[in-house]
Amino acid sequence: MVARAAREIQPGMVVNLGIGLPTRVINYLSADFPVCLHTENGLTGIGPTLPPEQADRNLIDAGGAYVSTLPGSAFFDSATSFALVRSGRLDLTMLGAFEVADNGDLANWKIPGKFSPGVGGGIELAQKARRVVVLTTHTDRAGNPKLKDRCTLPLTARRCIGRVFTDLAVIDVGPNGFHLVETAQGVSVAEVKEATGAPLIVPDTPLPSF
Amino acid sequence: MKLPDKQISMEDAIAHIGDGATVMLGGFGVPGTPFALIHALVRHGARDLTIIKNDANEPDMGVDHLLKSRQVARLITTHLGLNGRAIELMNSGKIEVEFNAQGILAERIRAGGAGLGGFLTDIGIGTELAEGKQVVEFGGKTQIIEPALRADVALLHAARADSFGNLAYVATARNFNPLMAMAADCVIAEAECLLPLGGLAADDIHTAGVFVDHVTELGSLSEEYAVVQR
Numbered sequence: 001m002v003a004r005a006a007r008e009i010q011p012g013m014v015v016n017l018g019i020g021l022p023t024r025v026i027n028y029l030s031a032d033f034p035v036c037l038h039t040e041n042g043l044t045g046i047g048p049t050l051p052p053e054q055a056d057r058n059l060i061d062a063g064g065a066y067v068s069t070l071p072g073s074a075f076f077d078s079a080t081s082f083a084l085v086r087s088g089r090l091d092l093t094m095l096g097a098f099e100v101a102d103n104g105d106l107a108n109w110k111i112p113g114k115f116s117p118g119v120g121g122g123i124e125l126a127q128k129a130r131r132v133v134v135l136t137t138h139t140d141r142a143g144n145p146k147l148k149d150r151c152t153l154p155l156t157a158r159r160c161i162g163r164v165f166t167d168l169a170v171i172d173v174g175p176n177g178f179h180l181v182e183t184a185q186g187v188s189v190a191e192v193k194e195a196t197g198a199p200l201i202v203p204d205t206p207l208p209s210f
Numbered sequence: 211m212k213l214p215d216k217q218i219s220m221e222d223a224i225a226h227i228g229d230g231a232t233v234m235l236g237g238f239g240v241p242g243t244p245f246a247l248i249h250a251l252v253r254h255g256a257r258d259l260t261i262i263k264n265d266a267n268e269p270d271m272g273v274d275h276l277l278k279s280r281q282v283a284r285l286i287t288t289h290l291g292l293n294g295r296a297i298e299l300m301n302s303g304k305i306e307v308e309f310n311a312q313g314i315l316a317e318r319i320r321a322g323g324a325g326l327g328g329f330l331t332d333i334g335i336g337t338e339l340a341e342g343k344q345v346v347e348f349g350g351k352t353q354i355i356e357p358a359l360r361a362d363v364a365l366l367h368a369a370r371a372d373s374f375g376n377l378a379y380v381a382t383a384r385n386f387n388p389l390m391a392m393a394a395d396c397v398i399a400e401a402e403c404l405l406p407l408g409g410l411a412a413d414d415i416h417t418a419g420v421f422v423d424h425v426t427e428l429g430s431l432s433e434e435y436a437v438v439q440r
Contacts, residue, residue, distance in 0.1 A: 003277050039382075040313075041238040041239070041241075041382045041385055042311060042382050042384055043240075043381075043382055043386050052437050052438075052440075054438055055437045056381060057240065057241070057435060057436055057437045058241045058369075058380050058381035058382060058383040059241070059381040060238075060240070060241055060243075060384055061382075062237055062238075064239050064438070065290065066437065069381075072347075075381055075382060075384055076384065076390055077316070077385060077386070077387070077388045078238070078312065078313070078315075078316035078385045078386050078389065079313070079316040079317055079319075079320040079342055079389055081313070081316070082312065082313020082314075082315075082316055082317065085313060086313060086331075086333065110338075116300075116301075117289055117290045117291035117297060117299070118287060118288050118289040118290050118291070118307075118309040119261035119289070119309060119311055119339065120288050120289035120291075120312050121288070121290065121311070121313060122311075123333055123334055123337065123339065124311055124312065124313045124314075124333055127332075127333060127334075128333075151317070154337065154338050155337045155338075156337065157336070157337065158336040158337075165332065209337040
């Protein structure tokens with residue numbers, strides 16, 4: 001699924017990869033692929049992640065991983081970093097999710113009473129990137145659907161999600177709900193429907209798999 | 211003419227911070243966090259502080275020392291995910307925490323430093339972060355009024371400084387430091403390398419010394435500044 005999500009990135013894009021699963025997308029971008037990765041703590045042009053023995057103590061991404069620069073990288077302060085986000089210069093962000101609703105609402109920062117570390121930069125990424133996609137397991141650890149007819153957890157942003165990549169499927173959020181676009185190899189449409197907590201619109205034509 | 215000398219010892223720089231002060235701390239994770247100045251503030255002992263910092267560092271690092279010594283009453287921040295103690299203190303009501311969206315915190319500080327009263331934004335509309343905030347219709351859109359943020363004191367970390375307080379940061383250690391440098395009544399910077407006047411080329415300065423009140427040189431860097439071994 002991470003490899004499939006990586007194909008969402010088009011040449012020339014400015015992209016922010018959220019903490020967790022989305023960060024792994026970087027491993028599927030080849031050294032000569034033209035893309036500019038942004039991190040909220042003040043860098044455009046993220047280079048490969050480094051092990052501690054090679055790390056620069058002053059060079060991390062927003063998730064705290066030690067990263068490197070590329071020829072052409074730039075550093076800036078936190079206000080500039082979010083000016084970039086809010087003003088529409090971010091073509092794509094890939095985020096994790098607790099819940100995605102079939103109207104595009106996203107909840108990914110707080111589980112009341114259990115998990116409330118703060119929202120970080122998530123609201124601005126979800127609200128202002130030109131395209132927002134989610135990279136997540138299709139269900140939570142208890143097997144409950146993460147794709148639902150409405151979010152029950154506090155929202156990160158409303159109607160922001162365009163596409164969801166999961167271990168089972170690629171699903172678009174359209175004007176009338178979830179549309180199945182692709183299935184993972186060996187996964188049936190029935191299995192995807194079963195694991196999804198909202199109606200799933202399935203085209204009549206055969207679906208590609210990834 | 212000659213630019214004034216703002217060098218001071220760390221203890222003297224911190225000495226006038228009173229109980230109940232609002233203190234901005236630079237840094238995002240380890241890079242840019244003024245660990246030595248934070249230790250000096252712990253030794254100084256001012257209590258009932260409002261701390262403004264992007265994050266609460268990790269256990270036994272930076273802000274965590276101020277939490278352990280119970281000097282913090284209130285924390286204005288964006289994310290506490292790497293510090294379980296901060297989350298515990300928040301959940302048990304021992305500190306008050308105000309979460310801001312990260313870019314909104316940065317911009318509130320920038321506005322404070324720019325002499326503005328606040329700004330309008332649609333960030334957070336429709337989420338609980340907008341609850342209780344003043345909303346206006348402006349430019350055909352519903353927008354939140356975000357007030358500017360200032361502090362009594364800002365504690366900053368720079369890679370290089372000169373004796374007038376001109377500052378240069380490196381890599382992702384810049385983050386909130388240049389914003390906070392403009393948004394506090396008293397700005398104190400620690401520098402890894404303190405140069406004589408002229409040691410920093412005018413074109414290479416990120417924060418003009420005119421914003422900085424005191425500058426102090428770090429000796430050898432403590433373990434807290436090093437690469438975190440996870």
